[in-house]
Amino acid sequence: MIPQKVDYKRAGSVAEALSLLSANPDAKILAGGHSLIPAMKLRLNSPSLLIDIARISELRFIHEQDGGVKIGAASTHHDIVSNATIRELYPAMAEAGELIGDTQVRNVGTIGGSIAHADPSADWPAVLLALGATINVEGPAGAHDIPASEFFTGFFSTALEEGEIVTAITLPAPSAAHQSAYKKFMQPASRFAIVGCAVAIVADGGTITDAKVAFTGVSDAAFLDEAVAAALIGQPAIPETIEAAANAAAEGDIHINEDHFASQAYRKHLAKVYAKRALVEACGL
């Protein structure tokens, strides 16, 4: 399979990438390309120009910032899972990253590309929602920040405006009693999530004082499940709390995906099972 004809330009800086993008409205930003190029080979996507940002050094970094971590958009999945600070502060990031695709995909695919593509079954969106991440964006109007909770707006859709690119992801400083986990039931061939659940909790003296629970694969975009979080906050971190909270998952007015791997009813069931598993791990039970 061969993509349609396309021009290729490698941008040397974010400024150059933005200027190429504004001059070429049909262009697509290329990072690792591990979602975009397969889509182009299937002729699902035929941009006139690819603007390669993978080698822009100002986009490939991981550094500590204000007790948290800032990750450049062109950091590969492998860069992230092999970073000792991320592994220590955000176990859910390491767990999710290690479950993305396979070794070869993790060596090339990037976190910025993954979230800008916003596949409804991708792993990073759920984790970024649970951790309360901020997406750093640059565009013709300058730089601004978008909370992860406002970034994933629908099926392959994000809050990015025309001409904007993701430059970094900022993870906030975790509090002392913070724990996180990510569990997924994967499609056996593609390894995308049929259901993925990321949780981040703060348990102070045995009581859960803060909780965020996010799903991917379940609906047309990753989302925070407020009902599960509400059933956790203020409760003791014990199996009965988790059981009740997990049972509240994927209920209410939520569109549930359905395909030949998992019916709506089965996905809903899996959401509860994987919420429970992630919460059990995060609570150390």
Place this chain on the structure above:
Amino acid sequence: MSTITVTVNGKSYTKEVEGRTLLVHFLRDTLGLTGTHVGCDTSSCGACTIHLDGRAVKSCSMLAAQADGSILTTIEGLAPGGELHPLQVAFNDEHGLQCGFCTPGMIMTAADLLSQNPNPTEREIREGLEGNICRCTGYHNIVRAIQLAAERTAGVPA
């Protein structure tokens, strides 16, 4: 068209490529290095695995232009003087292949694995091969071959 310069198996090449040319087609059709295979053509099977700047990548899912300025190694580059790489010897000794179609990709992925983790457990080997599909062997002999290569090269830099 754009001009790219890549070093493949120690030799530098400067070539014109179309923007849409896939790296695997550049290697096979432009450079004639047909040891790298096209299997599924959908990023799943790993038959097209090569090393790009030292790390295993799927060359069917990258453009040749993306590799501009990089150092590439294909299966042909593992035995530069004709003397087989320890992984190639071990695949032979352990009967780690039947039809052989997946073997170049398996060996390139295994070489990346061993360069990062010279003494992997069986589980680590199996997880490391998640991106490579073999339809003949059932994987057991492939895993044994990688274990054998690891034992034979223990402590020896690649």
